[in-house]
Amino acid sequence: MSNANRVVITGLGIWSCLGKDLKEVEASLRAGKSGIGFDQPRKDMGYRSALTGVVPMPDLKEKLTRRQRVMMAEECFYAYAAAEQAFAQAGIDMDFLERNEVGILFGNDSSAKAVMESIDTVRRKKDTTLLGSGAIFQSMNCTVTMNLSTIFKLRGVNFTISGACASGSHSIGMGYLLIKQGLQKMVLCGGAQEVNEYAFGSFDGIGAFSVQEAEPAKASKPFDKNRDGLVPSGGAAALVLESLESAVERGANILGEVTGYGFSSNGAHISDPDLDGQLRALNMALNMAGIAADKIDYVNAHATATPVGDSIEAQAIDAVFGKRRPYVSSTKSMTGHECWMAGASEVVYSMLMMHGDFIAPNINFATPDEASAKLNIAASTIEHRFDTFLSNSFGFGGTNSALIIKRYVA
Amino acid sequence: MSTTTLREEIITKTRNFLVEEFEVDGSTIQDDAPLKETLGLDSLDYVDLVVVIEENFGIKLGAEDFQKVVTFRDFYDHIEQRIGPNA
Numbered sequence: 371m372s373n374a375n376r377v378v379i380t381g382l383g384i385w386s387c388l389g390k391d392l393k394e395v396e397a398s399l400r401a402g403k404s405g406i407g408f409d410q411p412r413k414d415m416g417y418r419s420a421l422t423g424v425v426p427m428p429d430l431k432e433k434l435t436r437r438q439r440v441m442m443a444e445e446c447f448y449a450y451a452a453a454e455q456a457f458a459q460a461g462i463d464m465d466f467l468e469r470n471e472v473g474i475l476f477g478n479d480s481s482a483k484a485v486m487e488s489i490d491t492v493r494r495k496k497d498t499t500l501l502g503s504g505a506i507f508q509s510m511n512c513t514v515t516m517n518l519s520t521i522f523k524l525r526g527v528n529f530t531i532s533g534a535c536a537s538g539s540h541s542i543g544m545g546y547l548l549i550k551q552g553l554q555k556m557v558l559c560g561g562a563q564e565v566n567e568y569a570f571g572s573f574d575g576i577g578a579f580s581v582q583e584a585e586p587a588k589a590s591k592p593f594d595k596n597r598d599g600l601v602p603s604g605g606a607a608a609l610v611l612e613s614l615e616s617a618v619e620r621g622a623n624i625l626g627e628v629t630g631y632g633f634s635s636n637g638a639h640i641s642d643p644d645l646d647g648q649l650r651a652l653n654m655a656l657n658m659a660g661i662a663a664d665k666i667d668y669v670n671a672h673a674t675a676t677p678v679g680d681s682i683e684a685q686a687i688d689a690v691f692g693k694r695r696p697y698v699s700s701t702k703s704m705t706g707h708e709c710w711m712a713g714a715s716e717v718v719y720s721m722l723m724m725h726g727d728f729i730a731p732n733i734n735f736a737t738p739d740e741a742s743a744k745l746n747i748a749a750s751t752i753e754h755r756f757d758t759f760l761s762n763s764f765g766f767g768g769t770n771s772a773l774i775i776k777r778y779v780a
Numbered sequence: 781m782s783t784t785t786l787r788e789e790i791i792t793k794t795r796n797f798l799v800e801e802f803e804v805d806g807s808t809i810q811d812d813a814p815l816k817e818t819l820g821l822d823s824l825d826y827v828d829l830v831v832v833i834e835e836n837f838g839i840k841l842g843a844e845d846f847q848k849v850v851t852f853r854d855f856y857d858h859i860e861q862r863i864g865p866n867a
Contacts, residue, residue, distance in 0.1 A: 435803075436801075436802060436803045437822075437824070437825070440828065495834075497840065499827065499830055499831075499840070500830070500831050500834055500840070501831075502827060502828050502831045503824035503825070503827040503828050504828075
């Protein structure tokens with residue numbers, strides 16, 4: 371692979387319950403601030419838990435035409451906001467996008483609100499014409515890539531990755547592979563997640579959510595012995611990935627380098643995690659990066675705060691890193707589980723930490739259990755300069771993804 | 781309800797949904813102005829127009845109805861015909 375392209379990150383964008391841009395989000399991460407709240411309408415709808423990440427809607431009326439906005443589901447609004455930031459940071463303007471074949475790969479695995487509202491309308495009106503022109507474009511899983519590719523006039527690779535809660539991570543992994551192989555020079559990667567009351571009903575229904583509603587900020591307790599489930603959340607994250615050659619040619623500010631992508635499928639239970647599957651993804655990422663486990667300074671864990679999930683991941687991290695014990699934290703303790711977006715947003719969060727020389731805390735970690743006691747979990751913010759991190763993402767269906775990203779050195 | 785009042789109501793409602801939902805500059809909505817060109821309608825916009833007309837006037841317009849409509853006046857006439865006392 372010596373002739374393979376090196377792949378770098380030149381732009382980041384984020385819109386989440388921790389903030390509406392990189393600066394706000396970095397401040398929240400550093401402060402260990404939770405973005406979780408209580409949403410009464412969910413309770414009224416019969417949810418077990420009304421806890422959710424609180425994500426504001428971007429006002430895009432001045433930026434996009436009515437025709438553009440009509441086609442966009444909720445998650446597209448977040449994704450546009452994140453993509454705009456990422457392109458701006460990368461120094462990419464519309465002129466560049468029109469002259470070059472820039473691709474887009476986004477993780478998204480539902481557009482429930484658009485689907486539900488369409489169903490409500492057609493049941494009421496008994497006439498599909500009255501769904502309006504936007505319903506089809508909002509309802510498809512690829513609503514984000516359809517809309518952003520049109521708005522930003524992208525002419526490279528263009529599709530959505532639906533890999534459950536690893537979708538966003540796989541989008542970065544696939545973008546990395548396409549650039550590495552020389553098939554694309556630049557790809558906008560990311561993940562988006564709707565945050566409405568229709569999006570999570572069925573997930574709530576299987577008892578996956580924390581019901582510790584009294585103090586929303588304390589509900590998400592990854593790795594803690596008293597965790598009782600995840601808190602759903604969302605928004606969008608975007609990253610500009612490009613070949614090192616392209617970045618250098620443009621004189622871009624290089625923020626980091628993607629060096630490893632490990633993927634695997636458990637081939638087992640649809641919702642239970644699997645140690646062997648996770649280990650294979652982690653080891654594949656390390657092998658691809660060509661580094662020993664002791665070179666990883668920080669692990670951004672997938673840990674969603676479900677009893678079984680966190681335990682298996684803790685065992686996987688311990689098995690791979692052992693005595694080296696890199697810092698570990700799950701930013702989901704602050705954000706909740708950003709699902710389809712999480713794999714991308716957590717790379718953005720980790721990039722902010724790497725550039726800000728700190729490890730964001732795994733808040734609400736008070737009492738370890740047997741598995742998490744073996745890890746070096748950052749329960750509070752740690753000022754620490756680091757050069758290489760690994761980000762885990764695992765999803766239903768047994769899909770696993772691990773990404774390794776390091777500080778760029780020429 | 782007199783015909784004049786109904787007409788005024790149609791004009792007001794039309795103006796409101798065109799300005800609010802279609803983001804049309806209100807000053808361009810003139811009786812003699814061509815509807816399609818003024819609104820810059822493409823095939824997808826017609827679908828949305830059918831939706832707002834149904835929401836506002838309780839009637840569904842088809843492609844054959846729009847063929848008869850050139851100006852805003854034609855549009856008001858058509859709606860009035862469909863929902864007025866002689867409908």
